[in-house]
Amino acid sequence: MFKNALVSVSNKEGLVDLICPLARQGMRVVSTGGTSLHLQKAGISVVEVSQQTGFEEVMDGRVKSLHPSIYIPLLARLNKKADVKVLKDRDLAPFDLVVCNLYPFKDAKHQGKKDLVEWIDVGGPSLLRAAAKNFEHVTVLCDPEDYQGILDAGEIPSLEKRKQLAGKVFSMLADYNFCIADEMQKESQKERRNLYLKGRFYTDLRYGENPGQKANWFQLNKTGLHQALCLQGKELSFNNICDLDSAVSTVREFREPCCVAVKHNNPCGVACDSQMETAIGLALKADPVSVFGAVIATNRPISEEAAQILSSLFLEAAIAPDYSDSALAVFKSKKKNLRIMKWPDLSIYNNNQKEGIKNQFDIHCVDGGLLVQDTQNINKEWQKDWKYIGQKPGSSVQSELLMAWKVCAHLKSNAVALVSGNQTVGLGMGQVNRISSVEIAIQKWKSFHSGLSIPVMASDGFFPFPDSIEAAAHVGIKWIIQPGGSLRDQEVISKAQSLSVNMVFTGQRCFSH
Structure with missing residues (x-):
């Protein structure tokens, strides 16, 4: 099995269970700081990194493993005579196992810890990168989930397995660096200039939208x-x-x-x-x-x-x-x-001050690229900017209008929602002209809910022509909520006034393509 291991971890889960049996088989263990103490408490003999380097940790541990006496044994190619000679001349034994994971920057960020810069690992990524680069001669473990598999195998992993583990290291390092870069640029760069996406494989799906399409599910966040x-x-x-x-x-x-x-x-x-x-x-x-x-x-x-x-x-x-x-x-x-x-x-959300907890952004794929936009949140804050044409609604109508507006935002454009009381009674969506969506919504209302009180109507976009107002008024609708913004707004307003239809202009569109 392994002869010489370098061990330096923040997450100590399962570490003793991994190292103890390997050490009993004669594996030498070189370790740092807190990891060394953790192993020694378990009765494992450990060589301190400072003993190998001849250089004590300094600056609160910021510099401890960045030394040639560590990186020569990590990067030595044992099939190269020149590399083996370098090891021999310096009396260094090559590392064949590296167990390392990093300061939990992402967790510290989510917990709102101050002085996040101190949670940026320097030595750990360097050790992992060197070991992963030299996977032909070194087994590198960055995830406690891989420990048991190594023990169960009872032998040095195959070259293919070592390469797989190295790939996992580089993937993890990319995620780690993306998280730091995102945090560093958050305040200084209000506008998006770089987009960092790192999806963790969650599961395979039987197929995609249609049986001929392969599909997988990836997670971008821990929650979701x-x-x-x-x-x-x-x-x-x-x-x-x-x-x-x-x-x-x-x-x-x-x-x-x-x-x-x-x-x-x-x-x-x-x-x-x-x-x-x-x-x-x-x-x-x-x-x-x-x-x-x-x-x-x-x-x-x-x-x-x-x-x-x-x-x-x-x-x-x-x-x-x-x-x-x-x-x-x-x-x-x-x-x-x-x-x-x-x-x-x-x-x-029931105990949250904000209604609608959502992703921070939406992504759409286009040929050769991505379109990224902020997620639109429909909330009561918008109501302070609403403008009323005609009467101002009472509380019950106001509640219906807000519900219709919220629902409309989740329908595919062109979208129209009819709400009576506390339920939708007619939804029209996905049409390439607005009047068709109005007609579909009205038809559903008349087919299924004609006995209910006359609904209010919401539209996710402005009305380019008065025809939708006429159609709504024809069936008795007296309240319409829409964003406004058409060149023909005044024409639409005039038609509404002539038909005794009250309108609310939100000033905000809620398209969903």
């Missing part, structure tokens, strides 16, 4: 949709994940108990109510045709009664902060193929 636990049902498909993400994004707009149904990446039913069960029932009835095969998201736990409602029709998946035991029993007996996802983070 990948944290959701699948409590029952088949594995998630690419399209399931897209729909769940859309549903989660929409339901997080609301503090009150809310249910969102999504089909083909578009909400098809949204409802809020003080009782989660009522909200679920209203959301499923919002568009009873489109909801077949949808996914649903709620921002409150699912009870047995709610599970009974959800089990009344075919759904692809459900995601919620939690489920009662009796609710899970209902799903198991009635809908065993329904994908049940539990994600406690769905309820975090």
Whole structure:
């Protein structure tokens, strides 16, 4: 097995279990500072780095392993006579194992620690880089998850395995450097000039959007949709994940108990109510045709009664902060193929001052590049800039307008949302002209909810012509919320006034292409 190891870690998880049996087999261990003390407490004989270098640690440990007596044994090519002679002339034994991980800069950043510069590792990356470069002769371990595999093998890893471990090192170093660069440039560079993306493989998917497309799932952050636990049902498909993400994004707009149904990446039913069960029932009835095969998201736990409602029709998946035991029993007996996802983070926003916790940016792939934009947040702060044409709405109408506006932002443009009370009653989206979206939304309202009170209407973009106002007024709609900004705004306003339609101009567009 290994003869000479260099060990220097911040994360000491599993270290003694790795080094102890190897040391008993005669492996020499060279180590630094806190790592050395940790190993010695476990009864492992250790050579201090300063003994090998003849140079004591200085400047609070900033300089300890950066020395030729460390890097010559790390980088020596044992198939090169000249390199072997250098080792022999200096009485140095080559390292064949390096165990090293880095100061946890990312954790320190997330914890808001001060003086982050002191969490930037210098010696560790240098050791890892040197060892990984010399993978033909050195096994390098940067992840405690790899320790047990080395012990189980009971022998020096193959060249292929050493190369794989070296690749893992360079990947980890890239992520580490990206994190530091991002932090360093955050204050001095308000505008984006460099984009650092490092995705960690999470899982393979059966296929992509269509069966002929290969697909994988990568995580960019520790937190996210990948944290959701699948409590029952088949594995998630690419399209399931897209729909769940859309549903989660929409339901997080609301503090009150809310249910969102999504089909083909578009909400098809949204409802809020003080009782989660009522909200679920209203959301499923919002568009009873489109909801077949949808996914649903709620921002409150699912009870047995709610599970009974959800089990009344075919759904692809459900995601919620939690489920009662009796609710899970209902799903198991009635809908065993329904994908049940539990994600406690769905309820975090309830104690958060901001509505809608989202990614900081959106990315779209284009031929040869990426388009990056800030994530649009719809929140109550916008209301202070709203301009009213006609009457000013009362609190109930204001609530309907805000709900319609929030939902509209999650529909594909051109998008129109009709809301009556606390539920959507007609959604039109994805049309290449606005009047078509208006007509679709009205048709759904008339087909499924004609008995409800006349809804308010939201549009994600301005009205280029008065025709949409005429169509809305024709069915009795009296309140419309839209961003404004058309060259024909005055013409649209005049038409609304002549038809006794009140309008709210948000001053903010909410397209979703």
